[in-house]
Amino acid sequence: MKSVCVRALILSVLLAVGGCGGGDGGADDTTPPITPSGYQWQLPKGFPTPKEASDNPLTEAKIELGRHLFYDLRMSVNQTMACASCHLPDRAFTDGRPTSIGATGEDHPRNAMSLSNVVYNATFNWANPGLTTLHAQALVPIFGEFPLELGWSDHETEILDRFRQDVIYQKLFAEAYPGEAEPVSADRVTKALAAFESILISGNSPYDQATFQGNPNAMSVSARRGQELFFSERMECFHCHGGFNFSQSVNHAGTRLAQAEFHNNGLYNIGGTGDYPLNNRGLWEFTQRPADMGRFRAPTLRNVELTGPYMHDGSIATLEGVIDHYARGGRIIQEGPLAGDGAKSPYKSELIVGFSLTTQEKQDVIAFLHSLTDWEFICDPRFIDPFGNFPRHIRCN
Ligand code: HEC
Ligand code: HEC
CATH class of the missing domain: 1.10.760.10 (Cytochrome c-like domain)
Known part of the structure; x- marks a missing residue:
């Protein structure tokens, strides 16, 4: 038993998921994770057990x-x-x-x-x-x-x-x-x-089926090539959109110190001073520290195919546009009150350096991002609108 436990631990470190036994990890099928108050989570394979707020027991x-x-x-x-x-x-x-x-x-x-x-x-x-x-x-x-x-x-x-x-x-x-x-x-x-x-909780996308459920063919060949690129030092995406939730901001049962990171990804550099538009200056709004100008949380990329337009102010319309933004190492705005070259912002993260991709490679990265779409999640009957106020446009079986 002990060696299984150690192996699970090593695996959990590698994948940044769960632990072993005692309802600590989602990876163990035999012991469904239970909150301190006794609520039983329904977790996808490979997912850690969420933390229950101590002043809000789940029922x-x-x-x-x-x-x-x-x-x-x-x-x-x-x-x-x-x-x-x-x-x-x-x-x-x-x-x-x-x-x-x-x-x-x-x-x-x-x-x-x-x-x-x-x-x-x-x-x-x-x-x-x-x-x-x-x-x-x-x-x-x-x-x-x-x-x-x-x-x-x-x-x-x-x-x-x-x-x-x-x-x-x-x-x-x-x-x-x-x-x-x-x-x-x-x-x-x-x-x-x-x-x-x-x-x-969304964890049954083709990516999850391939990664956690032993079904590599759930992802297309193109998406698998895109995955390699996403996790490469050339593109650097995974540094900020890593782990099971494709975000650095993670907290779950077993995490000692919740991770909360904020980054400037080079969207603005108004007048060459590094400024972001008023009301959208990110972490700076709380600290007034120059270094926090334009620093935002890297959001999860799960279901990102469905969540456009993108970024904190919706200023990038498509995923193609997002890839172009990162490829350039920041966005340039040529004229108007927001003019400036985000790639040259003094506050930009050093991980946003730019890269070049062939047309095929770009398509592959987008196919990978699409492989994070989880239709079971979108159609989950547990989430249904009880009043019919919000008619669905997606056909769920
Ligand atoms: C330095 C950390 C960092 C790196 C590296 C990084 N991102 Fe981001 N990403 C962010 C932050 C921060 C945001 C939100 C920025 C904002 O809105 O101002 C973001 C936003 C996004 C969004 C928009 C999500 C949404 O819901 O609007 C997508 C898509 C995205 N990133 C994909 C990528 C891809 C693909 C790569 C690799 C080419 C990448 N990111 C590299 C930090 C990073
Ligand atoms: C008018 C549109 C609007 C309404 C109504 C609204 N939200 Fe939001 N929600 C937003 C926006 C915009 C953000 C981002 C806010 C920000 O960063 O300042 C957000 C952010 C959130 C987040 C943060 C998600 C994350 O990953 O950090 C949660 C959770 C959320 N909303 C839940 C709710 C709930 C619950 C309600 C109803 C009580 C609600 N929202 C009503 C627009 C809305």
């Missing part, structure tokens, strides 16, 4: 309540918008816009992030080092005023009363928070949403 009832709230238009002040308005399942929980628009029409400076595997993120949003739980993150769209997203500020009681007066929600809240005299509150809403988001 099926809480997940079910969260699923309803996530798709419910009553979640916004004017009953026009839900979380799902900006996080559509068809688009791997993004909205397809360069930048989002709130319930009352206010422009958000940022692109809506995918919720694929959010439970594993060490920090949330594009560049907020202080946001470390999903329920804390949910307060941003709910109460945020700059910009206004769902617009609860000054309307909290009115919005909560909608749920208090609905017999379906009376039952859902009572089951999610048993034994509470007054189970409907903003805190409980965020925790139920977080519970639902925790199960949005």
